[in-house]
Amino acid sequence: xxxxxxxxxxxxxxxxxxxxxxxxxxxxxxxxxxxxxxxxxxxxxxxxxxxxxxxxxxxxxxxxxxxxxxxxxxxxxxxxxxxxxxxxxxxxxxxxxxxxxxxxxxxxxxxxxxxxxxxxxxxxxxxxxxxxxxxxxxxxxxxxxxxxxxxxxxxxxxxxxxxxxxxxxxxxxxxxxxxxxxxxxxxxxxxxxxxxxxxxxxxxxxxxxxxxxxxxxxxxxxxxxxxxxxxxxxxxxxxxxxxxxxxxxxxxxxxxxxxxxxxxxxxxxxxxxxxxxxxxxxxxxxxxxxxxxxxxxxxxxxxxxxxxxxxxxxxxxxxxxxxxxxxxxxxxxxxxxxxxxxxxxxxxxxxxxxxxxxxxxxxxxxxxxxxxxxxxxxxxxxxxxxxxxxxxxxxxxxxxxxxxxxxxxxxxxxxxxxxxxxxxxxxxxxxxxxxxxxxxxxxxxxxxxxxxxxxxxxxxxx
Numbered sequence: 289x290x291x292x293x294x295x296x297x298x299x300x301x302x303x304x305x306x307x308x309x310x311x312x313x314x315x316x317x318x319x320x321x322x323x324x325x326x327x328x329x330x331x332x333x334x335x336x337x338x339x340x341x342x343x344x345x346x347x348x349x350x351x352x353x354x355x356x357x358x359x360x361x362x363x364x365x366x367x368x369x370x371x372x373x374x375x376x377x378x379x380x381x382x383x384x385x386x387x388x389x390x391x392x393x394x395x396x397x398x399x400x401x402x403x404x405x406x407x408x409x410x411x412x413x414x415x416x417x418x419x420x421x422x423x424x425x426x427x428x429x430x431x432x433x434x435x436x437x438x439x440x441x442x443x444x445x446x447x448x449x450x451x452x453x454x455x456x457x458x459x460x461x462x463x464x465x466x467x468x469x470x471x472x473x474x475x476x477x478x479x480x481x482x483x484x485x486x487x488x489x490x491x492x493x494x495x496x497x498x499x500x501x502x503x504x505x506x507x508x509x510x511x512x513x514x515x516x517x518x519x520x521x522x523x524x525x526x527x528x529x530x531x532x533x534x535x536x537x538x539x540x541x542x543x544x545x546x547x548x549x550x551x552x553x554x555x556x557x558x559x560x561x562x563x564x565x566x567x568x569x570x571x572x573x574x575x576x577x578x579x580x581x582x583x584x585x586x587x588x589x590x591x592x593x594x595x596x597x598x599x600x601x602x603x604x605x606x607x608x609x610x611x612x613x614x615x616x617x618x619x620x621x622x623x624x625x626x627x628x629x630x631x632x633x634x635x636x637x638x639x640x641x642x643x644x645x646x647x648x649x650x651x652x653x654x655x656x657x658x659x660x661x662x663x664x665x666x667x668x669x670x671x672x673x674x675x676x677x678x679x680x681x682x683x684x685x686x687x688x689x690x691x692x693x694x695x696x697x698x699x700x701x702x703x704x705x706x707x708x709x710x711x712x713x714x715x716x717x718x719x720x721x722x723x724x725x726x727x728x729x730x731x732x733x734x735x736x737x738x739x740x741x742x743x744x745x746x747x748x749x750x
Contacts, residue, residue: 441472442480451485455492466496474501477508481519481528491531499537506532506541510548517552526561533568542577550581557585557592563601570605575612582616589620590627590634599633603640618649625656629670639676647682654687661688662695662705671704675711685715689724696727701738710747 444450457465470493473480480486494502509529510516519525536542546569549556556562566585569578585592585605592598602621606614621628621641628634641649654677657664661677664670678685689712692699699705709724716724728735728744735741 441469442476442486445473445476445480445486445489446483448485451489454489458489458492458496461496466493469493470497470501474504474508477505478515478519481509482522482525484524487524487528490528494531494535497535499541502532502535502537503541506536506544510544513548513551516548517555520549520552520556520562520565521559523561526559526565529562530565530568533565533572539577542573546573546578546581550584553581553584554588554591557588557598557601558595560597563597566601567604567608570610570613571608575610578613582613586616586620589617590624593621593624593628593634593637594631596633599637602637606640606644622649622652622656625653626660626664629657629664629673630667632669635669635673638673642673642676642680650677650680650683653677654683658687658691661691662699665692665699665705665708666702668704671708674708678708678711678715685712686720688712689716689720693723693727696724697731700728700731700735700744701741703740706740706744709744713744713748 441454445454454469458469461469473490473493477490480490494505497505509519509532520529533545536545549566549569553566556566566581569581575582585602589602593602602617605617608614618641621637624634625638628638638653641653661674665674674688677683677688692708692712696709699709713721713724728748731741732745735745
């Protein structure tokens with residue numbers, strides 16, 4: 289009786305030892321999942337970009353079974369150990385069911401694998417603040433929800449160090465690597481183009497993209513016009529779009545981008561970040577492909593020329609060497625010359641037009657302004673334009689001077705007109721100078737009582 293009881297107790301003892309021994313043996317050979325917050329932080333920090341890239345390269349973008357694969361090749365959380373089995377109430381196979389590729393919670397409900405991180409944390413008592421801390425640059429924070437490949441690459445592109453590593457991977461990677469990275473960022477391309485670090489990844493990726501992938505980028509960024517305008521106005525976004533313009537390969541791609549730029553052209557011409565994008569279109573593409581954009585600029589020439597950045601853009605457009613663009617803009621500038629001359633920014637556009645040295649353009653401007661030179665001479669900004677006309681060597685200044693004589697009495701004592709009269713005196717010769725001198729002699733008493741009139745008398749040594 290005693291011996292059998294002892295034998296029974298011995299068997300029980302022996303049975304109690306077996307699970308522990310087996311668990312120790314499994315624990316010695318297989319890594320255990322993190323049990324504390326410190327262990328969890330160290331575990332997440334091990335998931336670096338090379339590990340991520342090696343996993344991405346092992347997957348095919350077109351692989352329909354990708355969602356059923358375990359995103360952790362080393363199977364750290366799904367090793368079937370006693371620790372992992374305690375999470376779901378002691379299930380023998382652990383929380384990961386390798387047969388059907390789903391995560392089984394305590395209620396035996398199927399949850400997609402990409403929610404495991406959130407579920408694992410919730411079952412171990414970690415709150416939302418822990419999840420926010422774990423979202424900073426770790427692989428597992430990006431596979432908590434959504435497609436893990438998409439989330440992780442797009443998020444890594446926004447990190448300073450990871451962005452540089454991704455750029456290196458793009459430069460050195462194979463076509464398969466490029467395809468995987470492209471699929472990871474394409475749906476986040478609008479956000480990445482305006483990101484301080486992400487836009488570098490997108491610009492580098494465009495260099496390796498094929499024509500179909502470039503078309504997909506065009507599709508995404510032009511899908512919503514207001515979003516496209518926001519990208520182009522942003523300093524980083526403008527650089528990204530200008531880089532995209534260089535890699536457009538088909539006429540369809542060019543037409544679609546130019547149409548989107550045309551719709552937002554007025555906003556772009558008023559932005560210091562994006563007006564260069566319009567210049568690039570005129571320089572890079574055939575005039576037939578930019579005809580719509582040119583018409584938008586020409587029809588709003590007055591509004592654009594009177595803007596700080598728009599006047600600079602027009603001057604550069606006149607100097608790009610495309611006759612189609614140049615002639616169309618010259619036509620509109622001449623038609624609006626009177627109002628442009630009197631504007632603080634528009635006067636620079638008219639002066640630049642005179643500096644081109646085209647006699648036909650100069651004579652057209654003179655004919656457009658003839659009868660208004662005296663009025664323009666009394667304007668702070670337009671007076672500089674009138675002086676510019678008088679100093680042109682290949683024209684006869686007599687028509688302009690005779691126009692000034694219509695209001696000579698006012699100009700002799702005007703804060704701005706007196707400088708125009710001084711310039712007119714220096715360029716006049718013969719009979720024209722004698723006519724001008726008679727008007728000055730007649731107004732000399734009044735000029736001596738006026739500080740601006742005195743400037744003319746001092747200039748002429750009278």
